[in-house]
Amino acid sequence: MNPIRYEPIRPKTVLNPVKAASMPFDWSINPYRGCQHGCSFCYARSTHAFIGETADDAFRNHVFWKQDAPDVLRGQLKKMAGRLPPYVAVGTATDPYQQLEGKARLTRGCLEALAEYGVPASITTRSPLVLRDLDLLQLMPGSTVNISIHTLDPDIWRTFEPSTPAPRLRLDTVRKLNEAGIQAGVFIAPILPYISDDESSIEALLAECAKVRAAFVMPSFLRLSTSEVKSWFFQTLRQHYPHLTETYGRLYWGSGYVPDSYKQPMRERIRRQLAASGLSAHEPVGKGNRENQGNRTSNPPEPSIGPVQLTLF
Numbered sequence: 658m659n660p661i662r663y664e665p666i667r668p669k670t671v672l673n674p675v676k677a678a679s680m681p682f683d684w685s686i687n688p689y690r691g692c693q694h695g696c697s698f699c700y701a702r703s704t705h706a707f708i709g710e711t712a713d714d715a716f717r718n719h720v721f722w723k724q725d726a727p728d729v730l731r732g733q734l735k736k737m738a739g740r741l742p743p744y745v746a747v748g749t750a751t752d753p754y755q756q757l758e759g760k761a762r763l764t765r766g767c768l769e770a771l772a773e774y775g776v777p778a779s780i781t782t783r784s785p786l787v788l789r790d791l792d793l794l795q796l797m798p799g800s801t802v803n804i805s806i807h808t809l810d811p812d813i814w815r816t817f818e819p820s821t822p823a824p825r826l827r828l829d830t831v832r833k834l835n836e837a838g839i840q841a842g843v844f845i846a847p848i849l850p851y852i853s854d855d856e857s858s859i860e861a862l863l864a865e866c867a868k869v870r871a872a873f874v875m876p877s878f879l880r881l882s883t884s885e886v887k888s889w890f891f892q893t894l895r896q897h898y899p900h901l902t903e904t905y906g907r908l909y910w911g912s913g914y915v916p917d918s919y920k921q922p923m924r925e926r927i928r929r930q931l932a933a934s935g936l937s938a939h940e941p942v943g944k945g946n947r948e949n950q951g952n953r954t955s956n957p958p959e960p961s962i963g964p965v966q967l968t969l970f
């Protein structure tokens with residue numbers, strides 16, 4: 658892999674409105690563009706193309722950071738006095754606790770700004786670095802943390818997530834956050850058909866979620882929504898699971914979503930497993946509804962299927 662390049666950019670805004678009605682939040686913050694974690698399934702890979710970068714490994718090794726993001730955010734929040742958002746989703750596109758955050762502290766700075774204005778955050782990450790900011794989160798009532806974990810299998814993990822912290826560390830993060838009074842749950846995201854979807858693997862992951870007292874568990878299936886994302890994912894698949902290339906070709910032919918023929922029975926099975934595990938798969942969603950505040954997987958959720966507790970599934 659090429660050495661990582663970090664490049665500052667000067668953002669005009671940091672708090673951005675989310676226009677898509679299907680998204681369970683109205684406002685989001687992403688202090689970074691690109692993500693050093695470099696997951697093969699990352700849907701945000703295509704966003705690199707928006708800034709003239711290639712969507713291949715440049716997404717992982719050319720990371721842009723938003724200079725003065727906390728101050729830009731403060732300026733925006735000041736102008737929004739009287740109509741502040743009920744909460745803000747942090748890390749909707751790229752991981753706000755990727756490696757650079759350890760030094761750059763942009764996410765921490767943004768949380769400080771939100772705390773000053775009394776706006777809670779819903780954070781999504783694959784990194785235990787979020788624990789560094791526990792002190793701030795405790796000053797932000799109503800804030801939640803969603804830890805994404807797609808498998809416990811060490812080979813599958815490293816194949817598809819070349820540089821994320823170990824799943825066990827992430828589970829421990831969920832435990833510590835909940836013990837510290839911050840509502841934290843697990844996004845099982847994304848479930849990879851015929852790779853990480855077998856009954857025993859899901860059962861083992863749910864058992865671990867129960868052990869760390871995850872406040873909720875939200876599963877979602879792999880989505881390959883753009884040609885850039887699809888082509889990068891297939892590259893990994895061809896290299897490590899060549900026998901599945903044709904199967905995935907059929908599953909994702911002409912669509913970013915798995916077909917109902919795969920999804921429905923799988924969903925029913927996982928629903929039963931969730932019920933048996935005693936975990937809550939509540940809907941942490943609802944624009945303008947602070948009781949059901951929005952969260953998001955690193956791979957975005959599929960459209961609602963009806964029952965409240967599995968709306969994101």
Ligand code: SF4
Binds near residue numbers: 750
């Ligand atoms: S899925 Fe999340 S952690 Fe992985 S590369 Fe994308 S933004 Fe980073």
